[in-house]
Amino acid sequence: MEKGNIDLAALGSAPFDWSDLSPSQIAPVRHVAGPLLINAGAGTGKTRTIIYRIAYIIAQGSVSAHSILAVTFTRKAAREIVQRLEKLLGADLAQQITAVTYHALGLKMLQAYGDRLGYHPKKLIVYDQAEARKVLVEAMQEVGANQSIWDPQRAAEALKTWKDNRVTPADFESDEFREDLWNRTMRRIYERYLEKMRAANALDQDDLIYQACLLLEIDEVRSLWQELFRYITVDEFQDASIAQYGLVQMLAWNHRNVCCVGSQAQAIYSWRGAQTETVLCYLREDFPEIQEYALLENYRSTEAIVRTGEALVAEWNYGPLLNVHRGAGEPVQVAEFQTEWEEADFLAREAAILYRTWAQAHVIEQAFLHAGIPYGIVGDRFFMDRAEIRDLLAYLHIAYYTNAAPDVLQQEVSSVLRILNRPERGLGRSVLRKIQKGNPGLTAEMLFEASARDDLSDEVKERINAFLNVLMDIQECEGTVTERFDCILARTGYREWLGDSIEGRRKRMSLEMLRSMLAPYESAEDPLAEFYRDVELGGGADISFGEDERFVTLSTIHAAKGLEWPIVFLVGVEEHVFPNARATKTQRGLEEEYRLAHVAATRARHKLYITYARSRTGEDGKVAEHGPSPFLGKIPRQWWTLVNAHSAIRSPP
Numbered sequence: 001m002e003k004g005n006i007d008l009a010a011l012g013s014a015p016f017d018w019s020d021l022s023p024s025q026i027a028p029v030r031h032v033a034g035p036l037l038i039n040a041g042a043g044t045g046k047t048r049t050i051i052y053r054i055a056y057i058i059a060q061g062s063v064s065a066h067s068i069l070a071v072t073f074t075r076k077a078a079r080e081i082v083q084r085l086e087k088l089l090g091a092d093l094a095q096q097i098t099a100v101t102y103h104a105l106g107l108k109m110l111q112a113y114g115d116r117l118g119y120h121p122k123k124l125i126v127y128d129q130a131e132a133r134k135v136l137v138e139a140m141q142e143v144g145a146n147q148s149i150w151d152p153q154r155a156a157e158a159l160k161t162w163k164d165n166r167v168t169p170a171d172f173e174s175d176e177f178r179e180d181l182w183n184r185t186m187r188r189i190y191e192r193y194l195e196k197m198r199a200a201n202a203l204d205q206d207d208l209i210y211q212a213c214l215l216l217e218i219d220e221v222r223s224l225w226q227e228l229f230r231y232i233t234v235d236e237f238q239d240a241s242i243a244q245y246g247l248v249q250m251l252a253w254n255h256r257n258v259c260c261v262g263s264q265a266q267a268i269y270s271w272r273g274a275q276t277e278t279v280l281c282y283l284r285e286d287f288p289e290i291q292e293y294a295l296l297e298n299y300r301s302t303e304a305i306v307r308t309g310e311a312l313v314a315e316w317n318y319g320p321l322l323n324v325h326r327g328a329g330e331p332v333q334v335a336e337f338q339t340e341w342e343e344a345d346f347l348a349r350e351a352a353i354l355y356r357t358w359a360q361a362h363v364i365e366q367a368f369l370h371a372g373i374p375y376g377i378v379g380d381r382f383f384m385d386r387a388e389i390r391d392l393l394a395y396l397h398i399a400y401y402t403n404a405a406p407d408v409l410q411q412e413v414s415s416v417l418r419i420l421n422r423p424e425r426g427l428g429r430s431v432l433r434k435i436q437k438g439n440p441g442l443t444a445e446m447l448f449e450a451s452a453r454d455d456l457s458d459e460v461k462e463r464i465n466a467f468l469n470v471l472m473d474i475q476e477c478e479g480t481v482t483e484r485f486d487c488i489l490a491r492t493g494y495r496e497w498l499g500d501s502i503e504g505r506r507k508r509m510s511l512e513m514l515r516s517m518l519a520p521y522e523s524a525e526d527p528l529a530e531f532y533r534d535v536e537l538g539g540g541a542d543i544s545f546g547e548d549e550r551f552v553t554l555s556t557i558h559a560a561k562g563l564e565w566p567i568v569f570l571v572g573v574e575e576h577v578f579p580n581a582r583a584t585k586t587q588r589g590l591e592e593e594y595r596l597a598h599v600a601a602t603r604a605r606h607k608l609y610i611t612y613a614r615s616r617t618g619e620d621g622k623v624a625e626h627g628p629s630p631f632l633g634k635i636p637r638q639w640w641t642l643v644n645a646h647s648a649i650r651s652p653p
Helices: 023-029 046-059 075-089 102-117 129-142 152-164 169-173 181-199 207-216 219-228 242-252 276-286 303-312 340-344 358-371 387-401 410-419 429-436 444-450 458-475 481-492 494-498 502-521 527-536 587-601
Strands: 036-039 068-072 098-101 231-234 258-262 291-294 332-339 351-355 375-377 552-556 565-570 604-617 623-625 640-643
Touching (some): 046 258, 102 219, 129 152, 129 181, 219 242, 231 242, 303 332, 303 587, 340 358, 351 358, 358 375, 358 552, 387 410, 387 458, 387 481, 387 502, 458 481, 481 527, 502 527, 565 587
Parallel strands (some): 036 291, 068 098, 068 231, 231 258, 351 565, 375 552
C-alpha cells in the first residue's frame, strides 16, 4: 500500500497504522536519533506527530520508556500526551515516560539536588506572585531603595527578565551594567531578594527554571540528568525563553536526541519572556546537524479559515501554504455593529468568543447574563484577579495550609486579611486597625488574642469569635480540592451572600468556573500550587462543565492558544483595539499582533465570524469612534464576506 510516494509496507511494524499519518508526518516520526525541528502550523496534527513519534521510538525495543522526556507549557498538554500514549501503548508503558511542564521539571530537579544550591530539597516552597512580591518589597526596603523612586512593579519585571535570560547578580560586574545607577541598585535588590528567598527555602515561578539551570551547570548533576533522559521532545518551542532553552540544551547536549516542535507564526508570548528568533538561532548553532521538517496538511479548519489565518502573517513567510482537508467551507463572516453593546448582543452555541483584552469581556458577560445564555471563561491571570475568585482561593489556602509546617504559614497572613470580612461580618477597616495595633499583617493567632482583649467591645469580640469558628470549620473541610471548595461555600454562606442581582449572578458563575478549573488538579500532590503555576504561565486553565452541557466559551486569545471550537467569534477587530494601540509602538510588537490574529482565526473549525464596533468605551470611560482593523485589508476578498449585523447574530443551527 502506498501513501503519496511512500510504501507503507516498507516502513516496518509500529504500534499504530502508518496510514493514520500523512507523508509530512511520517518523516519526523521515523526520525529517531539526532536533533530535529518540526514546523507545525495550526491544525496540522502536531500532537499526533509527537505521540506517534514517542510510541515509535519505544516500539523499536532499544529505548526504555523511562528515558523519554516530553516538555510542555501546561499541565493539560502533559496529561494529553500520556493519555493518548496509553491508547497506543497501554497504561503501564505510557505512564513510564516523563511528561511535564518546564516548571514541574525544574521543581523535580531542585527537589532532588537543591542542596547543591543551598536549599532543603524536601521542604521547598513555591511562592505565588503575591507572596514573591512581598519578599521583593522587603528586599527593596532593606537595601534602602525608596519605593517612591524605585517602583516594585518595574523591579519585579526586571528580575523576571534577568532570570528568563539567565542573568545572575555576578553578571552586573560587566561594563554593560556597572556604570548605571539603576543597575547598581537593582543588583543589590536582586542579591537581597535571592538571599531572602533562599533563607525561606522558597522559590518563585521564574526560579523553577533559573535555579534549575544553575543546578545543571554543576557537572555531576548535569551528567545524572543527561543519563536519565536520553530522548527529549519539546512542545510549543516558539514560546521558550532563553532560560527554558538552556534547560533543554544542557539536558540534550551529550546524546543530541532532541525534538523541538513549534510554529513561528504562533509566537505570541514575548511579554512572558519568549524569545522565538533567539532560541531558534541558538538551537541551530548548538545542534548544527539538526534536520528540519514541516507538517503540510491542515486537518482542523475549512480552506476559508486556513487562508484567512495564512494571509494575516503572509508578510513574514513563516512557512509553506498548507494543504486543506476539510473543503472550502463558508466565507469568513465579517459584521459591523454600531456599538460594543450591539456587538455583544448575539446568541451562539458550541462557540467561542475571543477578544484581545479582558476589558472587552465585561459587556459580553452582561449580555449573556441578561439573555440567560450559559458561558464559561478560560481562566488566566485577569480572571484570577476577580474579587470572588481571590476570596475563594484565600479560603482554600486556609483549608490546605493552616495546619501545615510553620514555614508554609506565611501564606496565612494575606489569606486571613482577604477573607476577614467576606462575607461581611462587621469586621471592617476600623475594627481591623484595632485588632492589628500597628502590625501590618493578620494571623489567626492575633485574632485569638484580640478575642480576649479588654479594649475591644463584647460585640466586636463576638464577631471575632464567629470568624474564628469559620476558620476552624473550613480547616475541617477534607477530600479533593473540589470537595473542599464545596465545603467552604456551604460553611461560609458565601454563595448566598452574593445575592441574585445581575452582578451577583455573574460572580456565582465565576465561582462555578473556578470549581471547574480546579477539577483537573484533584490528583495533584499540591493542587493549588500546580493550578497557580498553570494560570500564571498565561496558558489558562480548563473549564469542563460536562459533555452534555452547551455553553459559550469566553477567552482572551492568549488563553485560547492550543484550543479549538466549531465556531469562533473574533470580536473587537477594530483600529486601536486589535491590533492593540500600545503593542504596536514597535515593529516587533506589531508583528506579534498579526501573529495573535493568526492564532485567533485558526482556533475555528467550521465557521469564523469577525466583528467590530464603530464605537467603544475605552479604559478611561470615554466613548471613541473606531474604524475596522487593518487586519481585514490583509485577507483576500475571496475568503470573507460582509454580512448584515442582524443576520450575523442569529443563533447558528
